[in-house]
Amino acid sequence: MSRRKICVVITARPSYSRIKTALDAIKEHPKLELQLVVAASALLDRYGTTINYIKKDGFDITTKVFSVLEGENVTVSSKTTGLGILELSTVFDNLEPDIVVTIADRYETMSTAIAASYMNIPLAHIQGGEVTGNIDEKVRHAITKLSDYHFVSSEGARERVIKLGEEPSSVYNTGCPSIDLAENVMNNLLDDFDPIELYGGVGAKEELFDGDYLVVMQHPVTTEHEKALEHINKTLHAIKELDMPTFWFWPNVDAGSDGTSTGIRAFREHHDGLPIRFFKNMEPHHFLQLLHESKCLIGNSSVGIRECSYLGIPVVNIGTRQMRRERGNNVIDVGYDTEEIKDAIQTWLKSSPPEPSIIYGGGKAGEKIAEKLSDVELKYHKTITY
Amino acid sequence: MSRRKICVVITARPSYSRIKTALDAIKEHPKLELQLVVAASALLDRYGTTINYIKKDGFDITTKVFSVLEGENVTVSSKTTGLGILELSTVFDNLEPDIVVTIADRYETMSTAIAASYMNIPLAHIQGGEVTGNIDEKVRHAITKLSDYHFVSSEGARERVIKLGEEPSSVYNTGCPSIDLAENVMNNLLDDFDPIELYGGVGAKEELFDGDYLVVMQHPVTTEHEKALEHINKTLHAIKELDMPTFWFWPNVDAGSDGTSTGIRAFREHHDGLPIRFFKNMEPHHFLQLLHESKCLIGNSSVGIRECSYLGIPVVNIGTRQMRRERGNNVIDVGYDTEEIKDAIQTWLKSSPPEPSIIYGGGKAGEKIAEKLSDVELKYHKTITY
Amino acid sequence: MSRRKICVVITARPSYSRIKTALDAIKEHPKLELQLVVAASALLDRYGTTINYIKKDGFDITTKVFSVLEGENVTVSSKTTGLGILELSTVFDNLEPDIVVTIADRYETMSTAIAASYMNIPLAHIQGGEVTGNIDEKVRHAITKLSDYHFVSSEGARERVIKLGEEPSSVYNTGCPSIDLAENVMNNLLDDFDPIELYGGVGAKEELFDGDYLVVMQHPVTTEHEKALEHINKTLHAIKELDMPTFWFWPNVDAGSDGTSTGIRAFREHHDGLPIRFFKNMEPHHFLQLLHESKCLIGNSSVGIRECSYLGIPVVNIGTRQMRRERGNNVIDVGYDTEEIKDAIQTWLKSSPPEPSIIYGGGKAGEKIAEKLSDVELKYHKTITY
């Protein structure tokens, strides 16, 4: 019997991190064949050349597709999506997958969803049903309406997908595959982990990072992209005033990313001697270990909400990007305000770390997803339940 | 004060017919400026060159965009959508509309919705919230999730859009603008209407059409495109056996349209002397008058469900395309079966015509839409209500 | 040692016919690996679904790419070319060919040439250096300027490519591979060849074709596309007046093809009982045998100039499409004029057939091309010779 062809499209660094254990499980599953398509910012140097990590992790790349248009505006985000559809249609036409898998809610994710659903290929969506209050939400729920199978990460997400009119039997709460990795990292902590030796980075000297440190990862918020520079400056000043060793990660590609990047670059030009080390990218398991040993994660990354809740790591979550996502006790929410950010960090520095939580699952999500993909009924026709 | 720029994208003949009174109202509204983009199959000879009707109706075309890929499969439908996004992004970037309007649920409609919502342009959707049970439904509800304003056609549609998590204050039941035209036609019936003189067409001689006649309009059903030829043959045989004068309309462009068209062409080759006259296209008000004087509309056009319910015209609705749409007493539903189709037509031929209904509104929808577009708050940010 | 990867892009029926023996020779060559990309009109039903013939001939398709935009104008020809570049770039990026081969001068051929030359992949052009006096000529010579190796079909072509500033050592007069097929057909004539049994077609009854017959193949001329209908009508009337059994082939996809097709369709509607049988397509070796047994080929196909010169078949060549191509004694040139066409056909009907000629080579071109591709130095950098 021939194996089911499962085509997964990776378009960005965070999607890959989040899905990795599911990719492993699909690859190993006796009834499945993995087709791995790498596209959009996952191919670009400016965003850490995710494809190199994918290869290093032992995956074969089936097809790669350059599809990101350059520009500092929303027009090019839209065009990138259109170009992605054009090209993924050709890719699917040639690969003939049995199921296509799309991940989360970044704008290019829609390319995968449209191409698969329009081509009558059963479509599985990972991480639908969540609520965040930004442009991603339009994308996320629209993809739910195009998808045939829903692998959600929490009970709240499951209920929301069903409310959106999806057949309950097509919605599976497997927990988030990103938790699988957190579980692995916790069970296999590296003894002599040295991020600067591993990744270089630029900025403050290595010696500073022997003791306590902070981690910052802050992305621009798409619908407010003109304010991206102002936002990032609030955080930069808070960190500057705390004057504590800090690892800082550059943002992903996004309509407003250049606002954020410009802000960081300008700040560096005008502030010599800051105790900050900048990284472009880091392999997920290293990133999680870095967080595990940190005092606090600051910014608006979903890692703060998701993996950090499972790991019990303190988080200061800034602004609207993670608004309304379910969260554990490990998160203090603040606005784009230097004082608020500083106070929240200091609160965590003075407290004992929060209790771990399993609202986003307790591991093994990758295996559950692969197993379900291997025996789910193939279908691409559905109707709203009300 | 400068007028609000309302950009409407027309991609197909039926969308234009349905929206025409809204276009008139936008054009005439003192606070609005109409930007009219004509794209996709609305530009193609094979589908009746809708753009010529638009010009003839007195509208200026702001921009035209060829975007349909040729082929007899779902791959090209998907690529057409991607290309549409690419190009409409450029169009919107240059026209800078205040609101973009997208219509109904054909696959290319998604191009307009993605480009506008990704570019942070407030998006109005006309005819969301309906339920039909086919691929269009995935598209329709996904567009609802991308849209900021919802102009729905019935109370059932309004409730469904709200259930999908949309803010009730953003959902307006204006009735369907297609009913406005039906109202106009009824109030202005032409005395000496002669469709063959006006449109030519090919097939049976003009003399046959002095008395009672039937009208057929049957489109392929996208998700079953390989069966399109079989489906159309059932109808062709039913009409042949009834041997009654019939006006027959070619289908729209669609993934399976060539199945339907091939079926019709082959049937014609092998059956000389049928009392059938074939048309490619007809201006909407002429089409409605043609229906008004007919004994029955056969096929799967939404006109049967919508305008014919208001006009009280008997309809034999075939197959799944209009499945689950709200309908009046004027519709008999049948399967793809020659006998069933024949019997249903004969039932109507023996009955008195059904009572008119206003489930899809009672007229003036175009004016209501234009008025709302002129004073609605401009916004492109929303979050699900649950 | 790994074999050289030779990527050939087929975009249309005539290109395939012409290149087939080279494909065979590349496939069989011990030092070469054939990558076969099928794109554009070679995938479309309307143009005979060339891909089916390719498969039937035993070739594996590496990748297929739908890239033809629909429309009746030059805008879509241009867009088809742009889309071809977009997609072929991705194809080449994934296949990593050592040499790309492009054929002749149709507008989509430019897609292959641009993608390969811009991506620094050595580019071989087949059939450069010819002169025809139409839009194809702009394309053909521009491709010469982008190409690194030139496989030309005649001594005149070789001289012209060198005059264009190409290094003489990069120009190889192998003769035209289409002659190889003609040679094969002549050496393997089928005993009971029956085109109607093999291909069906529509129109005049089979019985008519027992004795002498004509063959017509007339394509629209791109730069005069509005006159395509007028042109084809001249030929249609000439054939009608001769009232002789005729096999007629539909034209290729082209900006004006619908003018030609419309003309043929309309003519058929208004003239019952013509002794004409219409075909969409025919496998090349069948087509050559059909020509071999015919009294005369009428139209503007390059087959008349090329294969028919080698085979000694009378040709009436209409209009400008083959203008200025080198030709043997088998061609009478006429304008778009019913009388001229009729007279020229009658001249041939009364004459003995012309002498064969080897101006386009004497066979084995496919093998010569493959051999050269296997040992030519790989390079993509050149400069004009003057």
Add this chain to the structure above:
Amino acid sequence: MSRRKICVVITARPSYSRIKTALDAIKEHPKLELQLVVAASALLDRYGTTINYIKKDGFDITTKVFSVLEGENVTVSSKTTGLGILELSTVFDNLEPDIVVTIADRYETMSTAIAASYMNIPLAHIQGGEVTGNIDEKVRHAITKLSDYHFVSSEGARERVIKLGEEPSSVYNTGCPSIDLAENVMNNLLDDFDPIELYGGVGAKEELFDGDYLVVMQHPVTTEHEKALEHINKTLHAIKELDMPTFWFWPNVDAGSDGTSTGIRAFREHHDGLPIRFFKNMEPHHFLQLLHESKCLIGNSSVGIRECSYLGIPVVNIGTRQMRRERGNNVIDVGYDTEEIKDAIQTWLKSSPPEPSIIYGGGKAGEKIAEKLSDVELKYHKTITY
């Protein structure tokens, strides 16, 4: 009488500089209407946002088109070209120009040439016929073969275009419009020109630039893009060793631009206190005045060959990018070698400046081009002359 619509497509900073006086002349000409399309890297911040300079110079932008794909490789250059064709076809279809003008030989320039020539719009090419020995040459001569009118910059170029088989009456040696600007700048030197006050830039302090200084502008060479980093390092070291105040310009977008940019960035990180000031962009007249007052231009910009020959400014031209272009006495050619570069600069520092030359014309080229565009016969059909 309606004016001729002349559509000029600007895709990059250097093309705009070079064509500016022709744009002025077209705009002012009573028989012409200027349609100005701004596309590709001319819209991007990373390349100096040329569009802002265009607006500041008083031109209205008819349409803008984002078309650059992001990536560090030749695949995206090719895709950028394909996307440009797709979109410019739509632009031309809507603008309906009488003549399209394309400039020079950058890879995206081919988009304009293909779209116009395929759409049967008469095409004028500025700066054809030159010879440089790199990938640009393939592009340049291919565009010549697609063009209907040739506005060349030198007598050598005129002869080469004619050798390429173009009708001599379609080739006009107007001189290069870039010389017009040089002429204007010389006649209107600013008294208190201060580039740092005007443009900021980053790097060495302003005080350094009171006396003698150098200017560097070095672009990556497309066909050797992997060596771009090595090349730029040779120059960086030469300048470092000379330790003389230097204005350094970032390269244009190109397949290898990130190699060059990375080299510059890395060098800066590791060498504090260099007397180098970096600029992204500069208005052409300011750039020419900067050169006029400099001791030497180093790099591979065509400005060194062209404007500097007219102005009599010493140039050290590095590597193959300008290879085989006609040049005056103002150029010393060197390889990618720190010592050679240093020696050549020192030679110029010790010599008196070279004599001006008019090999690229003596001014008024813009007016000559506009005048010719106003009365040339409109045609898009041609055939090779041999």
